[in-house]
Amino acid sequence: MSASSRKTPPAELASSTSVLLGSAFLLSVLGLFQVFSATLPRAVLGARDVDGMGMRQAAFLAAASGLCWAFARFDHRRLVALAPRALPLLWIVLAVVLVLPPVNGARRWLQIGPFGLQASEVAKPLVVLLAAWYGVWRNDEIASFRRGFLPAALGLAVTVVLVAAEPDFGTSIFLIVVGGLVLFLAGMRLRHMLGSALAVVPFFLAVMIGHFEHVMSRLQTFRDGPHEQVQRALEVMASGGLVGRGPGAGQAPLWFVPYVETDFIFASIGEQFGLAGELAVLGLFLLFLVQGFRIALFARRKDSFLLAFGLTFMVGFQALLNMSVVTGLVPPKGIGLPFVSYGGSSLLMLGCTVGILLNIARTTPKERGPAYVDRSNKRSKKSLQTSRRK
DSSP states (O other): OTTTGOOOGGGHHHHHHHHHHHHHHHHHHHHHHHHHHHHHHHHHTOGGGGGHHHHHHHHHHHHHHHHHHHHHHOHHHHHHHHHHHHHHHHHHHHHHHHTTBBTBOOOOOOEEETTTHHHHHHHHHHHHHHHHHHHHHHTTTTTIIIIIIIIHHHHHHHHHHHHTTTOOHHHHHHHHHHHHHHHHHHHHHHHHHHHHHHHHHHHHHHHHOOOOOOOOOOOOOHHHHHHHHHHHHHHHHHHHTTOOSSSSSSSSOOOOOSSTTTTTTTHHHHHHHHHHHHHHHHHHHHHHHHHHHHHHHHOOSSSHHHHHHHHHHHHHHHHHHHHHHHHHSOOOOOOOTTTTTTTTHHHHHHHHHHHHHHHHHOOOSSSSSSEEEHHHHHHHHHHHHHHHHH
């Protein structure tokens, strides 16, 4: 495609930002309703573990909206430049979490007053920011194994190991996939990535299975048949039929499906709104993905493209993982449905994510050229030719 045919003024991205923001808003409102629906019946019956969850989710949604507004106005290029300074802080937080008392068998939360921060949720968008920064910083050397691949792999490995030690096997794999994709798009050689993965991943899996019993238990259960939790989720989803039992109806909230307000909230949607509701949720995520990738493809700068593509993929990949777990396609991983599942840390980070995407669309120049790869290659070739002449 020629450069002239791909010139697009920012005004043409207005529809993308509206659809992106609208889909995220509708998913969040649906999630708020589902959290109330999943927790109120048990709260009325005296369950204290879910008392006030709906109101807290509403407060989280309000705070996430504020973060979205703020990040939509904060230059994402400055955010990318600040990312490497945040990496040591992330490592410190992840390390501190490991010495705190466990909650439900895992050390994932840093208590800050009445709010519990899940450090691994902060790691997700930060890994994308760091990969985008690294792709620009090492633009001319990213294809090198020693000067391009190795430093990035070591930095990502430290983050992944700290997350896996919580233990959080699902998020650690998630970070590898998302971070690896952004680095690949930045120009890192696939053979370096696959070769290292073939050497390291078996050792990583062996350590996780050998030291954390729940990982082996989930794999064995998945091999032998659907997990009991997954089986119950499939039953309530099937009971919803085409249009569901109706808002607030069903047995999923009444202890029949554990964690129905978090990891298995998609099952509650299927029971209450049926196949139509499930397809509507899937459609909203597809709208989000299409518009997010469109913003990425219209970005002029390399860091803007990498950031928009990585953040959009991050949301879509997490949604795919969650739905795959609920429908029994992959073993349970403890990863929620973006915008929908209960969780303050996740919702706040998603608010930041949407805001960054909106800012990228807003700062797209009126006169833009081809995709960033063409421009970066031209700069690299020009600088190389100049150095040779000298």
